Amino acid sequence: MSITNDVLERNKESGRGTLIGYYPAGYPTKQDSIDSLVAMAENGCDILEIGVPYSDPAMDGLVIQHATEEAIANGFKLRDLFEIIKGVREKVDTPLLVMSYWNPVLSYGVEKFSEDLVSSGAQGMITPDLIPDEASKWISLSDQLNLDRVFLVAPSSSDARVENNSKSSKGFVYSVSTMGITGERTELDRIARSVVSRVKSLGDTPTCVGVGISTADQVREVNSYADGAIVGTAFVKAYQQGGLAGLVSKTKELAGGLG
C-alpha cells in the first residue's frame, strides 16, 4: 500500500537499514534544489524529504531556518514545490515525502495540496506542527488518495499518544530523538532508543529517527534499533560548505554507515 513502507521493510530485512535525506525546496533556487535532491537519491538516500520554506519555522534550527529564508528571498512560491517534485521524479523514482508546516497547506487548500502531491509524484507528507487531534481532514484525504501521512512522537509523549500517533501515521511515524529543535548533536540521545522501543511495543508502524544525526556511525547506530535515520541539517550544511559536490560526498559518507 505504501512504497515508503515497502522500502523500509525491504531494507530492514536485508539488514541494510535506511537513510532518509531532507533538503529544502527552492534552496538556493528551484533548479538547485532539484539537482540536490536527485544527487542525494543517486548517492545513497533511500527516501527523500523535501522541506517547504515557511516564514515561521518554529521547529527548525538556525541552519535550516537560514536556508529556507534564503529560498523565500529568492522567490520560492508554493506552486514551485510541485514543479520541483516533478523535476526530481523525471530523474529518480525514490519515494519522496513533503515536509510542511501546516499554514502553507491550509492556505493552498488541503484538498488541492493533496491532489497536487499525487499528480506531481510525491508519496505523502510529514506535518511537524499538525498533530492527529487536529488533522481529521488531512487524514481522510490522505486515505482517499493513498498518500503517506507521517506524524511525530516525542520522548515526552504519553503512551496513549505514542500509540495513537503511530496508528494515525502511514508509511512510518517520526521519532524525535532529542527534546531539542533540529540541529547536529555530537552524541545521539539515548532517549531515542526509548521512544522507538515504546513505538515498537505499542504497535507495528515502522519508525524513523530524526533530529541531530550527522555522522555515518550515528546512521548505523540508529538503524540498529529503528527503521531508518533521518538527516537534514548535516546535508544542508554540506551543501553550504561544498556545493553539490559537498552534498554528494556527505550523502556517500552517511550512506556508508548502512550495513
Place this chain on the structure above:
Amino acid sequence: MQTNLRSQAGPYFGEFGGRFVAEPLIAALDELEATYLAAKADPSFVAELAELHKTYTGRPSIITEAQRFASQFGDMRIFLKREDLNHTGSHKINNVMGQALLAKRMGKKRIIAETGAGQHGVASATAAAYFGLDCVVYMGEVDTERQALNVARMKLLGAQVIPVTTGSRTLKDAINEALRDWVANVDNTHYLLGTVAGPHPFPTMVRDFHSVIGVEARAQMLELTGRLPDAVAACIGGGSNAIGIFHPFLDDQDVALWGFEAAGDGIDTPKHAATLSRGRPGVLHGARSYMLQDEDGQTMESHSISAGLDYPGVGPEHSWLKDLGRANYFGISDAEAMDAMRLLSRTEGIIPAIETAHALAGMKHLSTVLPAGAHILVNLSGRGDKDMETAGKYFGLLGDK
C-alpha cells in the same frame, strides 16, 4: 444572538483556537492545562493570587473619568480603567503573576517570555525576581532598539534579554524563538506567554487571568454611574487587555465592544498590523485565528509605531467574536494614535502607552457611531514612560540630538 458567550473554555472558539504545535510540546501543554484547572478550583490558589494582586500588583485599579479629554469628542462620557497604575506599568502583570504561581506549582525554576513593547518582559522579569526564578526574555532586535528603556529595566531586574535577529526581528519572531527554547528545555522551563494567542490552554488561561480588569470595571461603572457603559474599548495587539476588559461584558448584549488595531501607515496601505480588519484565518503560533498572510500562507510582516501592537496574529477568541458580530474591530493609524497620546497627556495629565493610545484615538470614531450622551469605558492598558524615546523623536521634543 447566542447567550453565554462567557463560558467558552477552549480549546476551540467556534472554528478558531486549537493546538497547532509540534508533538514535543503537547505534554507540556497538557501539564499546564491540568495544573491550571486544578489551581483554578483550589481556593488557596485563588486566595494567594488575590492577595498578591492586593499587596504587590496594586489591585483593584481605579477608574478615572476623563472629562476634558471627552469634551474634545462632543457629548460623551469616557471612563479610564487605570491598568497603567499597576506595578510595572501595564495590565501585563495580571497574567504574569498568575502564570508565575503556576510555574511554581509545576516545580519549574526557569521562565521564558517573549516581549514586544517590553511590558510583558518587564512584568515577567519582575515576577521572576519576586519568586526567585531564572528568567530569559526573547525580544526582536527592532524592539530592543525602540524600547531600550524596558531592556534596561529587565536587565536591572536580573533577567537575560536575548535579541532575536531572524525574520522581521519583532514580536512574532520573539515568539518563534521562545517556542524553540521551550521545546528544548520543557523539563525545567515554563513558557510564560504574554497574550491570548498561542495553543490551548494559553488563550483561555491568559484571558481568565486578565478578566479581573473587566470584573472590577463592571462593578466600578455600576457603582459610579448606576448602569453599564454603552461601549467598552481597548487596543488590540495579541488581544489580552481587550479580552480582559471585554469578557465580563460578553453577555451584556447592550454593551458594544470595540477593539482598536494598529493601522500603521493606514489601513489601506501595505504597512499595518490590522489583523482582524485585513487578515484572513490561518494558523500562526499554535492556534487557528485571523492573521496577516500572503497568498502562500507565509506570514506577512506587520507594521506599527507601537511595538506591542506590531504583530500579524491575534488571539482566537477575538476572531470568534468578530465573526459572531459580538465585537467590532477598527484600525487606527500611527498618526492618529500619536495625536491621541498627546491629547490625553495635555487634557488629563496622563501619558498613555502608544499601544493604549490606539484605543483612545478610537473615541473619535465612536463619537460618530454611538448616541449622544454615551458612556464609554476604555482600558488604559499601560503608561507611556517606555515610549518617551519614540514620542520625543515623533514630536521633536529631544532638541537637536
